[in-house]
Amino acid sequence: xNKLSTNRNLIIANFTVVSYFILIGLISMYKIDAxxxxxxxxxxxxxxxxxxxxxxxxxxxxxxxxxxSTLTIVxxxxxxxxxxxxxxxxF
Numbered sequence: 001x002n003k004l005s006t007n008r009n010l011i012i013a014n015f016t017v018v019s020y021f022i023l024i025g026l027i028s029m030y031k032i033d034a035x036x037x038x039x040x041x042x043x044x045x046x047x048x049x050x051x052x053x054x055x056x057x058x059x060x061x062x063x064x065x066x067x068x069s070t071l072t073i074v075x076x077x078x079x080x081x082x083x084x085x086x087x088x089x090x091f
Contacts, residue, residue: 018078
């Protein structure tokens with residue numbers, strides 16, 4: 001039961017981080033400029049960047065050690081793609 005709970009938590013965390021960066025990208029693409037959105041963007045971006053790196057390490061170790069489910073692999077791959085896009089946006 002503990003592995004199932006950890007698996008579910010990892011999937012939720014991965015999709016949360018990916019959803020946040022997709023939302024930030026959509027806000028940027030459609031040039032939505034609201035003060036409240038900018039405040040939340042400033043507050044949450046650095047913690048989500050740190051969480052992205054930590055989840056990549058945890059996800060890699062989890063996939064190496066445990067049985068792989070399709071949803072876990074999809075969430076991890078989406079996090080990897082999101083990380084690549086995020087890192088490329090800095091350069």
